[in-house]
Amino acid sequence: MKKALFFNRKHQSFARLCILIALVAIVFQNCKKEMHQTDAAVQSQKVSAARLWYESNCKPAPAGSDIRVAAMGNGATDGIDLSRILAPLWDNALAFEQDGEQVLELPAINKAGLMLIQGPKKQKYDLKHPESISKLLIIKSKTGDFRAYVMTITVDAGSTPDSTKLSLNTFKHKEADFSGMMLFHTLQGKLVSGYKYINGAATGVVSAAQPPATSTQTTNSIKENTLAPQPCQYAATNWITAYCTDWFTNGEYDGSNCTISYDLVGYVLICPDNGPMVQLPIPGGGGGATITPTDIAEAIPEADPKPKIDPASYIKCFTDGKTASSYKLTIYVDQPIPGHNDQWSTDVNVAGGGIKFITPGGQTLNVGHTFVGFEKNNTDGTSVKQVMGFYPGGLGISSKAIIKDDSGHPYNVSYALNVNAGQFNAALARLSQDNATSNYTLSNMIGTERNCTDAAISWMTVAGATLPSQSRGSFSNTPGDFGQVLKNLSGATTTTGAAPQSHGPCN
Numbered sequence: 001m002k003k004a005l006f007f008n009r010k011h012q013s014f015a016r017l018c019i020l021i022a023l024v025a026i027v028f029q030n031c032k033k034e035m036h037q038t039d040a041a042v043q044s045q046k047v048s049a050a051r052l053w054y055e056s057n058c059k060p061a062p063a064g065s066d067i068r069v070a071a072m073g074n075g076a077t078d079g080i081d082l083s084r085i086l087a088p089l090w091d092n093a094l095a096f097e098q099d100g101e102q103v104l105e106l107p108a109i110n111k112a113g114l115m116l117i118q119g120p121k122k123q124k125y126d127l128k129h130p131e132s133i134s135k136l137l138i139i140k141s142k143t144g145d146f147r148a149y150v151m152t153i154t155v156d157a158g159s160t161p162d163s164t165k166l167s168l169n170t171f172k173h174k175e176a177d178f179s180g181m182m183l184f185h186t187l188q189g190k191l192v193s194g195y196k197y198i199n200g201a202a203t204g205v206v207s208a209a210q211p212p213a214t215s216t217q218t219t220n221s222i223k224e225n226t227l228a229p230q231p232c233q234y235a236a237t238n239w240i241t242a243y244c245t246d247w248f249t250n251g252e253y254d255g256s257n258c259t260i261s262y263d264l265v266g267y268v269l270i271c272p273d274n275g276p277m278v279q280l281p282i283p284g285g286g287g288g289a290t291i292t293p294t295d296i297a298e299a300i301p302e303a304d305p306k307p308k309i310d311p312a313s314y315i316k317c318f319t320d321g322k323t324a325s326s327y328k329l330t331i332y333v334d335q336p337i338p339g340h341n342d343q344w345s346t347d348v349n350v351a352g353g354g355i356k357f358i359t360p361g362g363q364t365l366n367v368g369h370t371f372v373g374f375e376k377n378n379t380d381g382t383s384v385k386q387v388m389g390f391y392p393g394g395l396g397i398s399s400k401a402i403i404k405d406d407s408g409h410p411y412n413v414s415y416a417l418n419v420n421a422g423q424f425n426a427a428l429a430r431l432s433q434d435n436a437t438s439n440y441t442l443s444n445m446i447g448t449e450r451n452c453t454d455a456a457i458s459w460m461t462v463a464g465a466t467l468p469s470q471s472r473g474s475f476s477n478t479p480g481d482f483g484q485v486l487k488n489l490s491g492a493t494t495t496t497g498a499a500p501q502s503h504g505p506c507n
Helices: 002-057 067-075 293-298 311-318 421-437 452-462 479-486
Strands: 086-088 094-098 101-110 115-118 132-140 146-155 180-185 191-198 201-209 233-244 258-272 324-334 356-358 364-366 369-378 383-392 398-405 413-419 439-441
Touching: 002 094, 002 101, 002 132, 002 146, 086 132, 115 132, 180 258, 191 258, 311 383, 311 421, 324 421, 324 452, 324 479, 369 421, 369 452, 369 479, 383 439, 383 452, 398 421, 413 421, 413 479, 421 452, 452 479
Parallel strands: none
Antiparallel strands: 086 101, 094 101, 101 132, 115 233, 132 146, 146 180, 180 191, 191 201, 201 258, 233 258, 324 369, 324 413, 356 364, 369 383, 383 398, 398 439
């Protein structure tokens, strides 16, 4: 009897446990379903907002018009409207966020045989096996403004295109065997930015270029020439639309016999990237302004009233005849937009903000600043502090560098390192060398980059510091990118502050 009662209670307990597990599963499933429904609703809202903006600003071609003429403007650069050829598939939108911006990647119906090709122009094209595919990117900025780009993925000249595999490449994903370019154009056909890929990895940065003097204009091919800034190369690109004589076969589209109706020749400059690209930048980012790599390459420093200093007179103060108890170096980063990797900002009115540059179009950019504090502490309780940074000394694209006193300069990321006397002096010697021999060169687009971040990192490195760096686009380092990786280093702080006051010069 007891044994039967024991088994009865055991079975009841087991039944209760099964019921509890079932209830938990039901609750979990309902929560998961609600979360999925919430995510779907949020994406639907994003797509609806982007579609409203796009359709309000991008008008279809007039009824009865030749869509190729309406879109390409007979090949005139001022008449292009790629939105008239590419019809976005809103139900297939891929949504993601990056750097505080909302991005929609949209596959699109190609309504007029639009292709971007590399290399020599051919007379006929097989649209069954296109050499490129184009998608639309619609981006909502941090301030709520929208902008749109055509994202084109094109295979290397001479490659055998596979349209199915080509379509698998997205903004965030590249197939392991993809070799070609990913280019971002405005809807008016202006190249904003681009990247070269070999076997799925980004290996170079692409920017718009003028026709090189040694190009063969009749074939649109680019011969090897010495005019491209080394180690960069020129390449020809062609936007084409095609007229096909066999649009339909047995009721199905057949684009195997297509002739160019309009084409627009362009040239690009491909320069090697300086390291693995961790994250592809959003086109037109960097503080909301649409700035191209060419704009950066040709930007010049804004006149800065802060005077240069004589580093030797500042360094002399450390020879104060007192016994040192410790030495410390601190690298400070003033990001253009604190907490973000933006390489520039159009907010140039920040008090004591970063170094300013002016693009050929007249846009002023705050590129941020990176600088170093040098501190000697003495056994008697006194200390000597000097805060110095690396600056352009002229108003040219690349100019002789100078050193300035960065007392009180704002920062939002910092990292301090205790060093010995030899390491401290090595950092000061590297600073003196930069003052004597280095040029300030903002990016790698116009030579070997050495900007304020490169210099500050090198001063710390010769003193034994092991600091991260972040190559992106045409830059080896920027305050925006460097600040984002430095803050993850053990011992770094993200407390906003102002650099200490320098002691100043000593006679």
